[in-house]
Amino acid sequence: MKKVNLKIKDKIMLMNMGILIPxxxxxxxxxxxxxxxxxxxxxxxxxxxxxxxxxxxxxxxxxxxxxxxxxxxxxxxxxxxxxxxxxxxxxxxxxxxxxxxxxxxxxxxxxxxxxxxxxxxxxxxxxxxxxxxxxxxxxxxxxxxxxxxxxxxxxxxxxxxxxxxEIINNMFVIMGIIACLSVFISWILSRLFSEKIAGPIKELKIVSEKIAKGEYDNKIEIESGDEIEDFAKTFNLTTESIKNYIESLKEEKQKQKNFLDNVTHELKTPLTAIIGYSELIPRLENKKDVEDSLIYIKKEGRRLLKLVEELLELSKIGKAEFNVDRNGNNLCEVIEEALNVIQLRAKKYDIEIIKEIFDTNLFIDKDKTKQVILNVLDNAIKYSECTSIIVKMEEKDSCVILSIIDDGIGIEKNHLDKLFEPINGVKKVNSISKNGNGLGLCICKEIMKKQNGDIEIYSEEKKWTSVKIIFRKSY
Structure with a gap:
């Protein structure tokens, strides 16, 4: 039998093919x-x-x-x-x-x-x-x-x-194409540039491992003038695409988290009122007081139901924000309803409520506006350590301004600009509640902006805090 003599390049090529193909x-x-x-x-x-x-x-x-x-x-x-x-x-x-x-x-x-x-x-x-x-x-x-x-x-x-x-079929075709290309390229490079293969492959391996660990800023720099260089460029583009995709996933996750936090805060206010009045009823002896408490529970229950229905609708259409439904409403009545909801808590902490309000009709979302007012009053009760809260209205130019002023400990100047940012809040050591999530004022700002209004906060430390809720009379 005649012995077959192969050159070293042929041996390298056959060895590579013999390993690569299996x-x-x-x-x-x-x-x-x-x-x-x-x-x-x-x-x-x-x-x-x-x-x-x-x-x-x-x-x-x-x-x-x-x-x-x-x-x-x-x-x-x-x-x-x-x-x-x-x-x-x-x-x-x-x-x-x-x-x-x-x-x-x-x-x-x-x-x-x-x-x-x-x-x-x-x-x-x-x-x-x-x-x-x-x-x-x-x-x-x-x-x-x-x-x-x-x-x-x-x-x-x-x-x-x-x-x-479909994924399996596509993967079947893609892997088949990649397999064929890999064999072909390896065969060419084994014959012509076998001594130059190890370097680029090693570099590719190192960068791939880093990318597998999440280090997507790593790039492959190969200037070989052949398919490996093209592959490196495509790999870099793919890495950049993966990086952008992961960033978009993180942003979407954050949006979902913010939406969940907003929902939690939205549900908290009516639930607090319902629980407060339900705890009060067993201690009431006057029948009219019991009936009034039941009326407030019913109102807040309906508001909670409406809010849940809105959240379900938002979930169906894939939105993560609240809409406002503006109609003609008497702002004075909205304020009175909000004050009735928090009066038990104010009384519990011996906080005097002083009203200076008047009737005025505005084009607003009643429930959302009530939510804003309740949120501001709730913050004053929980965090300000005040003894009185002044609720007053005034007309200025084409605006109606509702001011809620407490005589509490105030807010530091370096915190004022951050109060309307999500997940920001001012937590006082001696405040009634230390569990604020910092979302309330952010939601209030959004609600007022959608009603063509605004909300502003002014404060002097250790003296007072004034929250101005601004309504514009124009539609």
Whole structure:
């Protein structure tokens, strides 16, 4: 047998190809399999969680129907329940009775989808199969439905894997392209520039490790005049894109946090009033005082309900801010309502409320304006250590100015400019409350700006603080 003599370049090339091709193939197979497994696992986790919600929903639904036994109610209400779940989840669902007969299918067709998952589910186990339907992959996930430890039947989710399958297919193509390119480039470089490969690859490895640790400012600087240099430039662009994307995620997370903080603060004021009056009622002997307290509780309860409805609406349309609904309202009446809400707390801390107000109609959002006034009064009670609060109105040019002045400890000058910033507050050691979140005045500023008004704060340390809420008469 004739001995084959290979040059060193050929040996390097064959050695590199012999290592590179199996490694790429192995990574290719492992990655695709892992990606497929993760898509399936993610889908199963989602459907498992949803099955618990469905169990609770159906159980509560059946409990309300006291005219029929649970099994009959489940059979009769099955189609209605299935329609609701399919509309809610936006994918196909089926409901089976305990014998395996289908009660309802949100999509009517002639395909027989009965599989072992239905049998397992009726026997009390959650089960699933992955099946191709009309050329598309689906997870058929079945979960038993119980009522008082008795199996009524099961629900099956027919969950499409379109997006996951698309990701797998795209990854399949991308990794195939990358694999082919890697082999081709390695073959060329092994023959022509084998001695120059180690340096750039080492540099790429070092920078990749730094980027993997979150150090996105690192750049690859390679001036080889070939594909490696182009790859380095593309890598830098990709790194910059990742950095920008992560920054945008952080900003979005902060917006969501701010929105949650705003919601918490919005809900706090009416809840405080409701709790205060509910605690007062058992100590009241006069029937009229009890009735008045119940009226305030009802008003604040309705305001709280309206606020919750608004928050739910904002959540549906994906907004993270509050809108104002301006109408003609008597500012004097709004002030009186706010004073009635906080009068118990003011009395508790022996704070005298002095009013100098008059009737005037303005184009404002009544509830939001009341919230602003309550917030300012609440801050005065909690933080100022005052003995009296003056609430007075005055007209100046085309404005109505509501001033809320306390004779408390005042605010340091270096803090005044920061009071309207989110997550900023002035916390006093001896104040009634040390738990302010610093969001109240920020919200008040936003509300007044949206009403074509403003809010300003003036203070002299150890003497007084004056908050001016400015309303413009023009629409």
């Amino acid at each position: 490694v790429i193939t192995f990574i290719y197979i492992i990655t695709i399999n892992n990606l497929y497994s993760n898509v399936i696992k993610s889908s199963i986790d989602f459907l498992t969680k949803e099955s618990y919600n469905t169990q609770l929903y159906i159980e509560n639904y059946i409990e309300k129907d006291q005219d029929l036994d649970a099994e009959t109610s489940f059979i009769n209400k099955g189609p209605l329940i299935n329609t609701y779940l399919a509309n809610k989840l936006n994918f196909r669902t089926q409901i089976y009775d305990k014998t395996g007969n289908i009660l309802s299918d949100s999509v009517m067709n002639n395909l027989n989808l009965y599989n072992e998952d239905i049998t397992d589910s009726i026997n009390g186990n959650k089960a699933y199969v992955v099946k191709k339907i009309d050329g598309n992959m689906y997870v058929l996930f079945s979960s038993p439905i119980y009522f008082k430890n008795v199996t009524l039947g099961c629900i099956r989710y027919i969950y499409p894997l379109h997006s996951g399958q």
